[in-house]
């Protein structure tokens with residue numbers, strides 16, 4: 001009888017823990033000693049867990065839970081929040097050696113992910129996409145950081161269903177000629193993107209450089225490793241970042257504070 005109930009409680013204990021591979025997106029303080037860690041699981045789901053004692057000096061757990069690291073995490077089901085019981089760095093998972101510029105870029109990507117991902121909603125492409133983007137930030141030169149970030153934002157919003165119309169009118173589908181040097185195209189954030197002259201009369205639009213839309217389209221369809229071959233300059237990348245900021249803030253419904261920092265920091 002004793003053995004049986006022990007077996008039962010052992011199984012219950014097993015059912016209450018689970019292991020995930022995840023990317024650390026955000027850390028918030030909880031009380032004096034603990035952290036709430038927000039993570040993007042490999043399934044694309046948002047997972048939150050309490051790392052108890054992680055704010056004590058010299059905590060090994062805290063060192064592994066640095067922002068943007070990819071970690072293998074064991075969690076125990078809790079009544080409100082799950083509890084992080086073990087953390088190991090995944091192979092090539094350490095991204096905590098970022099400099100200021102890389103961290104500023106990664107923060108914008110992390111803020112978007114924290115906004116578009118949800119607990120219990122599987123979006124499996126997001127994890128690999130982000131992991132490759134963070135790897136590109138670590139490996140490529142500083143002249144590519146803004147381009148990598150712009151690409152990540154365009155790819156992430158497109159992958160979660162908010163892809164802007166870039167090459168054709170969002171209302172009537174007429175192709176938009178982006179090859180005219182110096183051309184400006186009406187763009188409606190609320191209606192879905194690039195807009196032809198005739199439909200622009202019925203949509204709330206602002207003007208965007210045609211080149212910015214062409215770059216956004218190029219970034220959407222270029223692998224991170226190939227971004228340097230686009231020979232896109234930082235100013236063009238910031239054009240796309242600025243457009244994406246308006247786009248994200250409208251469609252995701254939150255202010256992208258980390259992007260404000262990106263524009264105002266003077267790092268680029």
Ligand SMILES: [Zn+2]
Pocket residue numbers: 169170171172173174195196197198199200
């Ligand atoms: Zn139209």
